[in-house]
Amino acid sequence: MLACGLVTLLILGCCLARAQVTTVTASVAITRGGKSRSHDASNVVLWLTPADRAAPTSVAPMTTPQPRLVQKNKSFEPHVLVVRVGSLVQFPNRDPFFHNVFSLFEGKRFDLGLYEAGTTRDVLFDKPGISYIFCNIHAEMSAVVVAVNTPYFAVSDRRGQVLIHNVPAGSYLLRVWYESALPDTLNALAREVTISDTASTLGLLSVPAINLSPEHKNLYGRDYTPPAPTSPTYEHP
Numbered sequence: 455m456l457a458c459g460l461v462t463l464l465i466l467g468c469c470l471a472r473a474q475v476t477t478v479t480a481s482v483a484i485t486r487g488g489k490s491r492s493h494d495a496s497n498v499v500l501w502l503t504p505a506d507r508a509a510p511t512s513v514a515p516m517t518t519p520q521p522r523l524v525q526k527n528k529s530f531e532p533h534v535l536v537v538r539v540g541s542l543v544q545f546p547n548r549d550p551f552f553h554n555v556f557s558l559f560e561g562k563r564f565d566l567g568l569y570e571a572g573t574t575r576d577v578l579f580d581k582p583g584i585s586y587i588f589c590n591i592h593a594e595m596s597a598v599v600v601a602v603n604t605p606y607f608a609v610s611d612r613r614g615q616v617l618i619h620n621v622p623a624g625s626y627l628l629r630v631w632y633e634s635a636l637p638d639t640l641n642a643l644a645r646e647v648t649i650s651d652t653a654s655t656l657g658l659l660s661v662p663a664i665n666l667s668p669e670h671k672n673l674y675g676r677d678y679t680p681p682a683p684t685s686p687t688y689e690h691p
Contacts, residue, residue, distance in 0.1 A: 478618040480656035495614030497534040501607035502626035530597035539603045546574040554590035561585030593678040623650045634663040
C-alpha cells in the first residue's frame with residue numbers, strides 16, 4: 455500500500471509539473487509612420503527572463519542540432535539567429551569561394567579570417583548581446599546573432615506569429631528586438647508579464663520601425679572595394 459501511495463504521488467507530481475509548463479503565444483506587427491506593414495513581420499525576437507527566481511545559468515548546455523549561421527549564395531542563413539549565452543555557433547562556408555566573417559560592433563567581437571569552401575569556423579557567444587555579422591569580402595552579406603541569458607525565446611514568422619515553448623508559470627521580464635527598430639523603442643516595449651495556464655498570451659505587440667541604411671564599413675573601417683566587372687553574380691535564394 456505504501457508503494458502504491460508513493461507511485462500515486464509521483465504521478466500526481468509529474469502531472470502538476472506538466473500543467474505548469476505552457477506555450478506562450480504572441481503576435482507582432484511592424485509599423486512604419488504609424489501604419490502596419492502586413493506583408494512581412496518576420497525576424498522579431500522575443501525572450502522572457504525569469505523575474506521571480508535566479509536567472510538561468512550563463513553557460514548553455516550542448517544542444518542538438520548545434521546552432522549555425524551558414525554562408526550560402528553570398529548570404530547568411532538564417533539572417534537572425536537567437537542562442538543562449540554560452541552557445542558555440544558554427545559558421546560553415548557552403549559557397550565555392552572564400553569568406554571572412556567578422557563582428558566588431560556590439561555583442562561578441564571576432565574576426566574568423568579567410569576560410570575556404572567546405573570549411574567551418576566556430577564562435578563562443580559567452581555574454582548577452584546583439585552581434586552584427588558581416589563578411590569582409592562581400593558587402594551585401596549581413597546577419598545578426600542575439601545571445602540571451604534564458605531558454606525562453608522565439609523569432610516571429612512572416613505573419614508575425616510567435617511561439618515560446620515550455621515556459622513554466624511565473625513572472626518574467628519580456629524583451630523585444632527588431633533590426634529596424636531604435637534602441638529607445640525596444641526599451642519602451644520591455645515589461646513584466648505573468649505566465650500561467652490561464653494567461654499564456656502576450657497579445658499583439660506593435661513594433662515601430664524606421665528605414666536604416668544597410669551600408670557598413672569593412673573589417674578595417676574602410677569602404678568596400680567595388681567588385682570587378684567580370685566578377686560572377688549570385689542571386690539571393
